Amino acid sequence: xxxxxxxxxxxxxxxxxxxxxxxxxxxxxxxxxxxxxxxxxxxxxxxxxxxxxxxxxxxxxxxxxxxxxxxxxxxxxxxxxxxxxxxxxxxxxxxxxxxxxxxxxxxxxx
Amino acid sequence: xxxxxxxxxxxxxxxxxxxxxxxxxxxxxxxxxxxxxxxxxxxxxxxxxxxxxxxxxxxxxxxxxxxxxxxxxxxxxxxxxxxxxxxxxxxxxxxxxxxxxxxxxxxxxxxxxxxxxxxxxxxxxxxxxxxxxxxxxxxx
Numbered sequence: 401x402x403x404x405x406x407x408x409x410x411x412x413x414x415x416x417x418x419x420x421x422x423x424x425x426x427x428x429x430x431x432x433x434x435x436x437x438x439x440x441x442x443x444x445x446x447x448x449x450x451x452x453x454x455x456x457x458x459x460x461x462x463x464x465x466x467x468x469x470x471x472x473x474x475x476x477x478x479x480x481x482x483x484x485x486x487x488x489x490x491x492x493x494x495x496x497x498x499x500x501x502x503x504x505x506x507x508x509x510x
Numbered sequence: 511x512x513x514x515x516x517x518x519x520x521x522x523x524x525x526x527x528x529x530x531x532x533x534x535x536x537x538x539x540x541x542x543x544x545x546x547x548x549x550x551x552x553x554x555x556x557x558x559x560x561x562x563x564x565x566x567x568x569x570x571x572x573x574x575x576x577x578x579x580x581x582x583x584x585x586x587x588x589x590x591x592x593x594x595x596x597x598x599x600x601x602x603x604x605x606x607x608x609x610x611x612x613x614x615x616x617x618x619x620x621x622x623x624x625x626x627x628x629x630x631x632x633x634x635x636x637x638x639x640x641x642x643x644x645x646x647x648x649x650x
Contacts (some may be wrong), residue, residue, distance in 0.1 A: 434603045454562070458548040461615040463606035466539050470602065473635055495634025498627045505624030509616070 404510045411468045414449045414456065419475025422443035422489035423483050460510060467506045473499050519589060522617055527585045528597050534581065535601035538574040541567055543613070596633040601628070 424442035428435045456465055474496050480486040550557055562568050584594035585594050602625050609615040 416586050426598060454542070454546050454549070455558075456544050458549060458551065460641030461609060461613070462543045463609040463615045463617055463621060466605045467602045467621075467625050467628055470599075470632065473632060477635070491637060492635045495631045495636075498631030500631075501585040502624040502629075502631060505620050505627065509618060509624070 403459040407456040407465065408507050408510055410452050410456035411460065411465050412471055414453045415448040415469060415471035416471035416475045417445050417452070418469075419477075419479045421449065422472075422476050423479045426484060427481070448470065464506055464510045468503050470499050471503050519593075521588070524585065524588050527593065528589075530581055531578065531585060531594075531598045532601045532604055534574055534578045535598065536604045538571055538578065539601075539605045540608055540612060541574065542571045543609070545571055592636040595636045596622055596629075599629055599632040 421442045424438045424445065428442065431438065453465070453469075460468075472509035477488060477492065477496055481488055527583065545565055548565050549561050575639070606615075606617055606621070606625055610617045
């Protein structure tokens, strides 16, 4: 595995973590009790994400790493549907499809 | 709550804050890359962490993110996320152009098309119905 592929893998893991962190923040906004715990968890995940993204930036151009981070839209939608039972309409699914296609094209230029 | 026509709510202050978001995003990414270039290669995690804390550019990046958070919360107070998010995703373009200009990164037709597809995708996903109730309505 080349360091470039490792970097792309790391950015995709960052996108997953971002999705989970966003769900934590949304959870905190929906609750009365236990707000701080969810915010703390969200911020903690963001810190881990920042660390992994820093490592990825050592190997990747930012013109690859940053747009590839848009994969987090997919993670946010997936986790919101799974954990928050939010709905996904056709328009949103089409948008996510475009993002995936765009990310694949950007990643191929890594 | 958001206006039916989102442009109705676009005051000069909001437009400025949105532009500021794009500038901050771009600046933070460029400086982050610059800061990371100064980190030791293939070093153990402790050495990298130590370098992060002794590298002043990381502190600047963190400050930029705090300013960004403050600015973004202000934007969201006056605009719907579905209106603000597609506009700020323009930073995917500005970051790439700036990285080509400052770091000489290669931006070919495939990468450009990919970024434009991502922009279109963000725009599509941010439109459409929202189900979360407003704060003023009591949750069921």
